[in-house]
Amino acid sequence: MKKASSRFARLSLAMLMSAPLAHAADLVVSNWDGYMAPETTDNFEKLTGAKVITDIHATNEEILTKVLANGGEGFDVLFVSSPAAEILHKKGLLAEIDPTKVPNLKNLYPEATRLEYDPGNHFSVPYAWGTTGICYRADKVSPAPDSWKQLLNPSDALKGKVTLLSTERWLMAAGFLANGWDVNDSNPAHIKAVRDQLLKARKRILGFDDTTFHAKLVSGETYMAHAFDGWCNYGTAENPDVKFAVPKEGSDLWVDTMVILKKSKNIDNAQAFVNFILTPKNHVWVVENVDYKIPNRVAMDGVDPALLAKFPNLTTTPAELLKMHLLRDVSDATHQAYTAAVRDVVTAP
Template sequence: MKTRLVLTTAILAVTALPAFAEGVLNIYNFGLYTPPDLIEKFEKTYDVKVTLTEYDSNETAIAKIEAGGAGFDIVVPSASVVPIFIEKGLLMKSEPNQMENFKNVAPEWIDVYWDSGRHYTVPYAWGATGVMVNKDYYKGEINTLKLFFEPPEELNGKINVPPYMNDVIDMALFYVGSEPCTTDKVKLKEVRDLLVAAKPSWASIDYPSFEKFINEDLQGSIFWNGAAMRIRSENSGFTFAFPKEGYLKWQDNVGILADAKNVENAKLFLNFLMDPENAAMISNYTRYGNAILGSAPFVDPEMVTAPELQLPPENEAKSFLQVTCPPEAQELYSRIWTDVTK
């Protein structure tokens, strides 16, 4: 999931985005990431029945979509994989930059590397990937990736690593003193050996239900700051930290699939997401930032001071905006991940 930081002034004609539609819309999104009240509002506003299907990783989504026949209209890829979706011809060039509500997109989120000028996608949510640990259970230092790559005995069998190849390998590269997307085979072998040695100490490579943390079946995970805030609200022992070795910033985006059957409803949905009140609904549910001007008055005030959402300025040099790795690096990543997950 990841940050995800030429404005077009054209405004889509009112007739191109009708006030009411009918039919269906099929959304494919990360798990626990779609506000039910947002969907209910969209359905009532446009008389469109929404079906939501969830996935656990970008890799799962790409594989499912490439296989064909899934019938999805909307997908929510992370910034680092949007160029892959575009290159593979999986996204429609739907020109959200010409939609009525595009005027609400903050300027810094328009000319982005993964979709310059926003011809394919609109912003959904942005955040950071770090570590989350139950401080009531583990009393040691938590702002380090050592918890997962060289786990202490107390956390043996109690921690999770998400099934996100790039996230895990990028953070392992931080840990060994390198940087994401490297093709340095010496460093990548070090990462491979590190992860393979650490795996027996992990309880799972999964996107587990929040209840597994809340109920303390799991005591920690490489995790996302907004999701960590949601878990803390149910179990105050869980604390999120930005690892001293480095952390990832990201943005997730919403696009229309090239083979979408309900294109007009999908365009309505993209425009709907760029409304400030609707963007705030996403933030209030996911606990992540959004990229829509005017949404702040509708966002839960608790988010303004939440520790999980305060990116540490003293650690800014250790943050990395997750990008699309070149093919050579991606191939090396895939080989490592195969060894780790087999």
């Protein structure tokens, strides 16, 4: 694991808070495994006296099921993707982010305060962001791939050497983008067309892989993969011939966020925890250890230039990211149509 940048000195509680904390109490935070520095909760407890209990969820769907089943009780802070944050907000389960208690909001890029699902960061605070594209072996694929169509209809030379993501929003997005449509498309005819296109692609690819595609690229089992930008970096770290490209048709913009439950018994501590994460020396850990971009301008300014040179997609600017198609919550009917289409594709012989 890389050590956090020494550029950021330890901040005092007075610098972190603009209002005193409520009496210390347990704070329940749910996050993906390995998505936060291991020492974060201990450091927060030392700073504030508030003990943090960490719950791990594997998917947005898993934590949504838990939270919705209990009407928002039992958790204080959640790390979820933006469509999940939208769902929770629409159901009235999220507390307002109080900028007087989260003064480190000032560290965010201006673009991170103008995201369409929550302009002004009223109910969510972006934690990490990025896009998907094509992760490939530059020593095996020439010229460099530049279109979703190359991924969905591999050449004869690449037949059986390609993997696609199976997560429904991103698999459908690849098809939508290849046809010039929005990643949140709800047109039934478009959904069917993408389903049919993916069924044809299914016959020319190795398979679906959301978690180990970078290892397959490194080993040479595959030469091209549908990939999250940060996870492509894991392959680049082992073999510099593994490169990442955003197709010319554009891509999605995914945002992982922090939200606070309205029924939290520890609202002040929850606001303080979100503020603590936004401290540059804490937030930069995501870049240096998960290899993902973060929307924290001050923290990104402190990233080692050598790391940026090693992983060029970390230098994608906020302005460039906002040109992508922001993943949004879709209607229940559209979500069900996506699920059915992807099920047909992934389970096809």
